[in-house]
Amino acid sequence: MLLFAIVTLRATAQGESGEIDIVVVDATTKQPLELARVLLDGPVITSELTGKNGKVTFTDVPDGIYHARIVKRGYASLSSAPFEVLDGRVVTVNFALALETNGLKVIGQVTARASATISSTSIDQNSPQRRLSNDLADAINKLSGVTVSTSSDDSDATQTISLEGHDASQTQLTLDGIPLNAPGSTGNLGGFATDLFQGASVHMGPSLGGLGGSVNFSTLQPTLSWITQVQASVGTIGRYNYSIAETGSAGKLGLAVQTVSRLNPSWVDGESYLDASGLDYVHDGDSTISGNLLSARYEFGDNNTLSGMFMNSTRNTNIVCLRYNGEPATTLPCGYGPNNTDDTNVQMYSLSDTALLGATQLQTSVFSLDSTGLMNQLARYVNGLPSPTGFSSDTRSTGYVVNATLPAQQRHTIAIQAYGTSSQFTTTPLIPQAAQYYSGSETTQYNVLQASDTIHSSDKLTLLGSAGLSTATGNSGISELATAGATWRPTARDTYAASFTLGGAAATQGRLQILTDPASLRFDCVGKVAFGSAPGQSPTNSSSNSLRVSYTHQLHGGNVSLTLYRQVQNGVLLPVDVNGYILNQLGQLPYGYLQQVQAIYNSPAGCNAPPNTPFAAQQLYFTTPVSGVRRLYQGAALTGYVTFGNLVVQGFYNLTGAQANSGTYLFDNPWSITIPGQQLPNVPLQRAGVVLDYKAPHSMLEWLADAQHVGGNNPNNLPPYTTFDAGVTAQLTRGTLTLAATNVTNAYSGIFASPANAVPYTTAGGFAIANIARPLTPRTYSLTYSARFGEGVSSQTGTAFQPRGTGGRGLFGGDQAPPGAPPGSGGAGGRGFQSLFSPLPQTPPADPFAVGANAATCTAENAAKAQQLASEVKAYVAQIESAHTPAGYPATMPAPALSDATITYHGMGTTYALAITPKGTGMLRALAGCLSLHIARADDVTQRKLYAPSSSLFFVPQLNFMPAVGLYFVARQQQAGQEAFRFYALPAAPPKDPFAIRTSTACTGQAENLATQALDELKNHFATGAPAPSFTIVSNTAKAGAWYELDPGDVTLVPALIQCGRVAAATADQLTQRGFDGKTIPALNYAPALGLYIVRPQPRPSPSP
Incomplete structure (x- = not known):
């Protein structure tokens, strides 16, 4: 027996991420099947058991091609043909499983509809945060618990992500599940062309390779439908970026190709002024970032897929420095002279094999990540004199990731994860004089094997247990890992969750930049100090324990969630600002180093202090890796969203505590700005944000706004501040156009870092150190156009699931027509009548009965039939309009006799509707090919108060007419659980x-x-x-x-x-x-x-x- 159903298609609405809903029922009784195992394979690899309602929901799934396999004892297992998620839609897949003894072959049903998922932990291209931000990093920075920071005021500064106050080196960055940084090392987001990333998903809490959590970026994935995507944006000071992409499948081969480019100009481009180099020249700080992506997948069968990906990113930056070391009236802005550059190139390869074997799901991946950099400051000047420096860097990482879901007892899901990396880091000076500052190499390795068991005790209680082993460079022996957790849902609206994790933390390598050369130090003239980097200690054995509890309550049209967490790390290696006096006592400052620093401090390139002004070692601070530190992270996060009609309000509030405790003299001294037992410097205690998204009914405009509050002790060294962004998106006939403004109020805005508005540091000895504050980016504007072209854009391919060997696709072999459209609109070749329907017009059509002249869709014979009916209906409409009075239209009107159709009048007060039923399939073809027909969906009927005929037939080819929209069919929604x-x-x-x-x-x-x-x-x-x-x-x-x-x-x-x-x-x-x-x-x-x-x-x- 073969079961088919027509899919329901709805217009894309406000949404953020895709969702896949799997519904499993008994083929005979139609009753939901509990504890059926659902194995999902695609851009997301996961497994889950159905509840008593026979349903599993997978949220935050990226666009792409998916398979599903359903396994339940006593029933024949079923593998699906590929189906796709497009435009962040919700895809519902209905399975009817047959008993193993009755020999039935059962096909599933796919339904796609618009997603309305609101997430506090993920960002995609359609998220309001993304549309209100200049790039993906800015958008991620607006999520709860996430902080994106830049390392300096230079145009080539690194960009890092920290979660819940953790150091950025404890955030694991992955791309489609492939690691981008070695465990314990800081990932530089600025080294990648992030326009290649379609979105990001944040996981808080310890994970493999990241005690602070992880951020997974997703790339463009192959689709079944051929889709072209273009995006172009222009903005303030000449910023621009573009992206061109193509996805689709040819037989068993799926492809995704994308190319991107972005220009980030500097605010001082074209400005001529004297800086610390001693030269007066025209400054150029442009940064050009480009990248390419090729992703391919090949299906060897229903249950085996081989995927490969190649990505490269290049960044070419002209270096400028936007900082005054002191008061602008008495010091020069920092600078290096013209023609100094910083270039990086990243190449990534990955190959993954995914197999569904019975109840076993296995994915094996191998990858390679190569990154090269060239810091070329051979043209650097200091005080008008040449002072060349520079280095090249090379990082090569290889690794593997293995994920497996194994057969288990009915309520258990056994998963095994293995993960390992081997990395080599090398820096090479460009000139001999730089050898003492930029030279070194290191090799690190990290391996983890972990097994977990998820126990579906009941629909209300799920338990989790895991255990594993890890080895890492710097650890003597094997570290154990263990986690226990539970999720309890006492009601449909309330969810409680708790987890406890105990295990060793990954050891890390020291810094390869051995010591900052004197001319590259960041001087703070008002505080009479300078900052740089220095060598540190080696990693040792470490451990950690983490506790997280959360409560979520579902509202009508929203939810609210509270999370509490506490993590203690013992013996970790983390960067700390260490006073130069300590390092000098340890002999880590070379002979003559302090004298060179003093000479620059006294010169215009430094603080222009009077000659022979002393500058002692205790006035220096170096970011240095320190081992054996006990760190405490604890806090709370309140997140949620509510809807008020067409307005969505999403917000968060964070309390973040971060402390470091250690008896080591490296920072337990009077000059230390890291004070044991107190909040770490530059980690704000409070953060909050709110996002507003409003789209009025019948309007092409969607209004967006957000506000972000950051407390004191922030990375910019500013007082507490709040920024506001606003924008509007217009839905055009083809694509969308978004106008956005950031930092609308110009809060603490500026171009150069300076002492203005700076909050001082306080040392352990009670000394106040005046500081340099980095201002916020001034108000900017951007205009972005995005469009998607192809068969998968306006409608989701309704792929009917088929068992192995049946072949075929859709209801009639091609793309399916909307319910309510004429039967057979799937058409040959996947086109048919569906391509002839268009969305409802926003304004009344000028001539709704005009007969088309396209010979491809309207033959001469059909044109004559359509013209006959159009003339008869048009004459009847004229009669109706002549009967219109100030009180409205008549309640009833006699219906004329039409040659090839029947017509019924429906008076609706201030308007009316006509129900037209063609006689015979030939007349139906003539109307579909020769007249302008529209599709009205369920939301359109409600919002625009349209007439919708009622019928017990799931689809009836009845044509309707209303003056406001012209001729239209009504796409009807199939009732849940009802066979069409x-x-x-x-x-x-x-x-x-x-x-x-x-x-x-x-x-x-x-x-x-x-x-x-x-x-x-x-x-x-x-x-x-x-x-x-x-x-x-x-x-x-x-x-x-x-x-x-x-x-x-x-x-x-x-x-x-x-x-x-x-x-x-x-x-x-x-x-x-x-x-x-x-x-x-x-x-x-x-x-x-x-x-x-x-x-x-x-x-x-x-x-x-």
């Missing part, structure tokens, strides 16, 4: 009663009445030769015998017979193999050897065999 209709395979033997009424929940009322009359007519005709007035019957002959074309005079008979009769479905090739032929849908066919059947077009090549 059923097709059968061609029978092996002649059916005993081909004209019998079939008992079905869908065969009631109007459908049953029409089908009963039509089947009785056909039965009498083929038995006695009696007339069948409802059909035009044409006899044909074929190799195996006679077959008959049944052309219904009323096309509503087609869905009625499908719902209530026994109708088989076959392709032309399948019929040829049986020696028969037939007319394609919407015509019906009959042969004594086959019974009633329809011919669906030959399916397009499918990735599944």
